[in-house]
Amino acid sequence: MYGLPLGDGTTAEGGAEFIGPTQDRIAALAQDMGVATFPTYNEGDNVYYRDGRRSLYATDGLLGAVPPDWGVIDLELALLRLGGMIEDVPVGEPWKAAKADEWDSQTFHTWSRSNSLSSGARFLMDVFVSSTLSARSRDVSLLYVLHYAAAAGNAGSPGSIDRLINTKDGAQELRFAGGPEQVPIRLAARLGDAVRYNAPVRSIATGGAGVTVTADGVTVSAKRAVVAMSPAIAGKIDFSPGLPASRAQLMQRYPMGSVAKFVGVYDTPFWREENLTGQALADSGAIDVTFDNSPPDGSRGILMGFINHDNVRRLDSASEAEVRAAGLESFGKLFGERAKSPVRTAMMRWDNETWSGGGPVGLAAPGVLTGFGPALREPCGPIHWAGTETSDYWTGYMDGAVRSGERVAREVGEAL
Ligand SMILES: Cc1cc2nc3c(=O)[nH]c(=O)nc-3n(C[C@H](O)[C@H](O)[C@H](O)COP(=O)(O)OP(=O)(O)OC[C@H]3O[C@@H](n4cnc5c(N)ncnc54)[C@H](O)[C@@H]3O)c2cc1C
Incomplete structure (x- = not known):
């Protein structure tokens, strides 16, 4: 979760954004923290762009969010x-x-x-x-x-x-006022000085009565430790003695997806005047999926596009101007000329962010779940594992992360 600075003192969702029905645990935590939700803008038609042709479709028909392609x-x-x-x-x-x-x-x-x-x-x-x-x-x-x-x-x-x-009745139904990051920010405020920022954990040593966790500027000894991050990123920590092979190798086999969010800021959400939701699917260009990220009152327009997998890696050596041009070309193709002239743009790349390594979730290629899956949650002595990848429901989502926290709290409670 990250409030992406837009360059004018405001932010937009640069990472996790939506919640929807059955995501009960993030909903309950947000309510507990006093963070309100509002509906994702979903009035009008979606845009579908395939084989060089742009078409519009309503999502309230039998097919829901599926575009009426020939196939x-x-x-x-x-x-x-x-x-x-x-x-x-x-x-x-x-x-x-x-x-x-x-x-x-x-x-x-x-x-x-x-x-x-x-x-x-x-x-x-x-x-x-x-x-x-x-x-x-x-x-x-x-x-x-x-x-x-x-x-x-x-x-x-x-x-x-x-x-x-789906947006309606689906995982994209609601957004958080002020961004979802308000939830952990307020939770951290309750915990006060117990939360240490800018202190990446470098090593976890086990032995004797428990664990010793060494982070930049702080060392903590405890009976138990919870590692709450994706398996791939947990693999950057130096564990001594080494972890059991199934866990150590799981961490080598659970890479993150490759994603960036590109946003354009406009004076108004002009696509709404054209009866468009701001949601689009495209088979070409840098951006393949878009949403309307405007503030709840629609006082200005924000279009957000996902740049996924090969498309984001292709931009590795592109200049800032080239990235902006690629993003705006996609917006223009999907939403017309006005989309090419935003007041400003911003982008958050997750695939080269040191402490995330990509997103939205760790991925498993063939053989990984059947060969290594149980190691996702199985504690290694006094080390317990949390994070959305370890969740049963809504793995890959904020809800799964919260569920994993609740599960691991019970697990540690029972072990102590
Ligand atoms: C672009 C994007 C869009 C998304 N959209 C949605 C959405 O709409 N809805 C939704 O529910 N989810 C969405 N997600 C997924 C959501 O962000 C994740 O499911 C969720 O953040 C996982 O939470 P987590 O606590 O498991 O891991 P993280 O959020 O990755 O938290 C792990 C934390 O550990 C920290 N860390 C890493 N290494 C160390 C270390 N060595 N020492 C100390 N700290 C460390 C990291 O900095 C990070 O703060 C999206 C993700 C991305 C990237």
Whole structure:
């Protein structure tokens, strides 16, 4: 969660942004912290750009957020099959699915190509993975994707792809007034001096009565330690003695997605006048998914675009001006000439941010969940693991992070 400075003293969501139904634990924590929510702007049509053609579509029809591409029947059949498979994945323990080995021996790309014929269905399955995981569908195992969807719910309401992709009734339904980072900022304020900033943990030594954690400028000894970050980033810490091989190797095999958020700030949310939601899907250009990030009162317009996977890596050696031009070209193609002339732009790249290493979540290629999955949560002596990757429900989301904190608090409480 990060309030991205816009250069005029204000911020917009530069990282996590939305919450939706069944994300009960982040909702409860936000309420406890007095952080209000407001609906994501969702009035009018979405934009769909494929094969050089721009079209508009309403999302209140039978297909919901799925654009009416020629391949849509093909896609719906594939989604039906996926829906049945998702029901067979135990939430929090995908490696226990009856077909775990089969599903974890192929990528989502392999499955989508064997189960669809049209380029439209294939593109829409790819953009589903890109928009939810900031990865290509060849980067992740089928089992991982099935579990991600199974986890998009709670104990009373099973997860589904619909809930992942929808704005209305889905994971993008609401935003936080002042940005979601208000939640941890206020929580940290309650904890006072116990929270140390700018003190990355460099090493964790176990032995004797517990653990010794050494961070820049502070060393702490305790009975137990909780490591609350993605497996890949936990792998930067020097553990002594070394961790069991299943955990040590898991941390080598759970890379983060590649993502940046690019925003354009305008005097007004002009797309609303044209009956557009500000939401778009595109098969080309730097940005493949957009949202309306304007403040709740719509007093100015903010368009946000995700730059995902190869598209963001392609900008590694681009100058600031080239990045801005690439982002605005996408906005222009999707929302017209006015979108090319913002008052200002800003961007947050996560894939080279030292303490995140990418986002929105750690990814598993084939073989990882079945080979190493149990090590995600299994404590290593006095070291416990939290972070959204360890959650049962809403892994990959703020809600999963909060759930993992609640689970690990119980775990440590019982161990002490
Ligand atoms: C662009 C983007 C968009 C997203 N959109 C959404 C969304 O709309 N809704 C949603 O719910 N989620 C979204 N997410 C995902 C969400 O941000 C994560 O699920 C959530 O932040 C995970 O929380 P966490 O506590 O597990 O890990 P993090 O948020 O990664 O927290 C880990 C913390 O540990 C710190 N750290 C790392 N290494 C060390 C060290 N050695 N010593 C001390 N501290 C360390 C890091 O600085 C970080 O503060 C998005 C993420 C990104 C990147």
